[in-house]
Amino acid sequence: MACAPLEDSAEGVYVIEPGDVLLGFWRHAQSRVVLTLEGGRITKIEGGPDAYLLQAHLERAGDEGAFRLSHAGWGTDHRADWGHVGMDSESLYGTVLVAIGRNVFDAPAPYRGLGGSNDSVAHFDICCRNTSLYLDGELIIQNEKFMVDALG
Numbered sequence: 219m220a221c222a223p224l225e226d227s228a229e230g231v232y233v234i235e236p237g238d239v240l241l242g243f244w245r246h247a248q249s250r251v252v253l254t255l256e257g258g259r260i261t262k263i264e265g266g267p268d269a270y271l272l273q274a275h276l277e278r279a280g281d282e283g284a285f286r287l288s289h290a291g292w293g294t295d296h297r298a299d300w301g302h303v304g305m306d307s308e309s310l311y312g313t314v315l316v317a318i319g320r321n322v323f324d325a326p327a328p329y330r331g332l333g334g335s336n337d338s339v340a341h342f343d344i345c346c347r348n349t350s351l352y353l354d355g356e357l358i359i360q361n362e363k364f365m366v367d368a369l370g
């Protein structure tokens with residue numbers, strides 16, 4: 219499940235812990251990364267070596283959109299294997315996925331794609347375990363448990 223936020227609306231701090239998945243690097247994080255979001259944009263990237271690498275990766279895109287929130291969502295599949303980086307990382311039940319960068323994905327089918335205006339060359343998915351997700355102030359997931367039954 220994924221949804222695209224209003225492009226200038228994301229606010230807060232997103233923490234990536236070792237063992238979470240930096241899908242844009244096709245591997246698990248080895249160090250903590252703390253992203254600060256203001257007005258839909260990442261304004262600060264702090265932490266260990268992975269924070270440095272993520273900052274460098276997004277800067278290399280050479281456009282401002284690389285630092286903007288793209289989409290957020292959650293996994294619903296109990297069968298997914300966290301040790302297998304890829305689609306399983308995006309799918310595992312109760313995990314949270316947040317993506318940075320491009321959000322103009324178009325698809326021929328109706329109601330597909332994100333329909334945004336960010337045409338950055340960068341797109342970076344981040345998949346996290348044991349975290350919480352709020353949408354419009356409502357708690358959706360807490361430590362891999364769905365707090366809204368209809369969404370799990």
Ligand SMILES: [Fe+2]
Pocket residue numbers: 289317341342343
């Ligand atoms: Fe994505």
